Amino acid sequence: MVIGARRGEACAARDKSRPRRRRTLTSPRASPTEENPLIPDRPDADRPSDPGAPEPGAPPVRTAGPAQLSLLLAASCMPVLGSVLIAPVLPQLGRHFAATPGADVLVPVVLTVPALVLGLTAAFAGVVADRIDRRRVLLGAMAGYSVVGTAPLYLDSLMAILASRVLLGVFEAAIITCCTALIGDYWSGARRARYLGMQALVASSAATLFLLVGGALGSLGWRAPFWIYLAAVLLVVPMARLLWRPERPDRPDRPDRSRPDAAERTAAVPWRLLLVPCLVTLFSGVLFYALPVQLPFVLTAAGAGSAGQIGGISALMSLGTAAGAALFGKLAGLSPRVLVPAELGLAAAGLGVVFAAPSVPVVIAGAVVTGFGTGLLLPTMIVWAVDRLDFEQRGRGTGLCAGALFFGQFLSPLAVAALGAGTGGTLPGLGVLGAVAAVVGVGVLLLLRRRTEGLTSPGRFRRPGPGP
Template sequence: MSGATIAPALPAMQVHFADTPNAALLVKLALTILGIVIAVTAPLFGVLADRYGRRPVLLASLALYVVGGGSGLIAQSLGAVLLGRVVLGLAVAGTMTAAGALVNDLFSGAARGRFLSQQAAFNSFGGAVLLPLGGVLAAVGWRAPFALYLAAALLLPLLLRLPRGIPGDAPDPAAPAQAPRWGAITLVYALALGYMIVFYLMPAQGPFLLRALNANPGLTGLMLGSSTLMAAVTSLVFSRFAGRFDPRRLAGLGMLVVAVGWLLVFRAPGLGVVEAGLLVAGLGGGLIFPNLYAWLADLTPPAWRGRVTAGMSSAIFLGQFLSPLVLAAPAGHEAQGFAAGAALAAGMGVLLLILTAVFRRAEGLPQHA
């Protein structure tokens, strides 16, 4: 909910701050500045998580989340709203990085794959519930959606129960140093960035395409939410089979399924086929991130988990920022963006399947698993 929860409130916020110079631009910046802050600062939190431990970084970041997220309830100027969004971006960078490293500390093998799939499912379920709730609250007033961020305070007592001696809080100086496999890690980052560019077509250009097909705002929200729900269900079902298949191959197959979904959206003559395309894309999307994260975890030495996870956070949010720029489509021709997205997803899927076969041959693994 960190980024888009306040999106329905932006028009009313612009009216409220109409006397502020460049209000239209600054109000939109309140939504997009989050991704840039996260992409830039996540590596710093990765260093802190590896040096001082996951628990203190999580506690500090979650406290910042409550303060920065809820600041819009009392902000008296547009500048104050933007400052709160910057603080929220710092908080998200810290929580994503430290929590991701902690997952790798506490789980391994098939258990880690199951947990990552369940985590991806709850990410999607959270979006499906909280984002429409933000729209409901926006009807009350532009400040109301900011109250949702205060819910994060409920997690602080749970974090305080984490034992101080959990893995990652005190690196073992006697453990032999391992160097990360930066070539493969960079490939994972590139795939995550590329997938986010493709995925963000849905919230960035989907509403305009649906409006051109005469969908009202309520129907638009339901249709976009259905894709997120499909991704959640896919991730949850897949969690029961995690560890049985090569995560690289499954991520590649997920990319190809997303490509089919966006191709359906591109060719859709009406809303029914668009909905089918969104569901197919959600089906594929539910396979991608759990398997990319599982692959990344296999590549990461324990002492580097915070920093390597931070790089993944940067790639994801940089992809969100770049999506409207890389896959921009002229007004009235929004479907063209989905055609380009389908081509990009298909290219990444084919490349990943080929590379997986090469990797498995080099590792001496059977080709069918």
């Protein structure tokens, strides 16, 4: 027993005197970051790198926030400003240029021509934005918008004013295209869908505000509302400081950030994927503006006598539109196969109610339902198109979508007039338009049922393989 104890003490002493070996990477308790003396040192270039880590010296990735969103939403209101601001002073404008040949035709065109030009040039604006830089194009368009927007303050020729309004439409096309594309660049998934819905909400709400402002300033003369176009140039400085040119998601560290590379300039737009969204967007533009333009005439025929009553009912429809746009963020997780037919169905039902029982309370109900449906429809169409586009295609794709929407706006009164001429009046024409909306909704449902439309993540429409 004594001998065994002495042997144990000797072994313990010998173990204490031995130098302790360092843990190696083969030990189950070893940390990968601890040095392993059995593996020779290697140069840093030979060590495997973290694919998610930025390259040495690369600038930090910038993240968009409320400041960028506020600027883009404010800029998105500029095309709406051009469409509605001077509507209250058109009678004064007509009296001022009464001696001009054709003034009775040209004065209303002063209001509507920017939307027509926007619809015709938005796709070209998208090409320029993709080839140069969306941020730079946006800044230049905002400055140009203020210059030509305020031109009627000192122009004394109706034709010169009309020419300035044509140029205004060109700058509006660049503004709405770049704003929508930058929202698609800065955010993704559910947040992108929510912010695009917010864009439609802010724009529709701004239309009501601009009408009130234009009417108030109109008491000072027909030129006074044109001062408001200076608002765009006031946004240029904060936009220049707070917005940046986004990089491709898979190439954040490309050295040349000033201009897009050859791949970005030549990436083909997926025409087949965008065909159906753009066609439905064109019809949506016709549908969206049909009842707001015709509502005063419908209400007058239904017995609403005062301008104040008509204005209040129009405001209720605008509230319905705003409510639909606000709700879109919560419904954006649904497929367009579900949303688009449902929204077209709501608009069709509202127009059907207006047509079937033309009394003031029923017209109010139908107008609110129609506004709610179209308020949901517009952001759905934008997200449907934007989510089918890669970074290199986004300017051209959003330009096509915006052009289709505003060209539909220009066609809307013409379409209702044509339908009314064939059916016996404005009210039956609106009823036929509602029936067409229902047919289009069913057609979209049947067409997309054959596809694999769905979601890959909340708030993002999945891009299918073949087909629209």
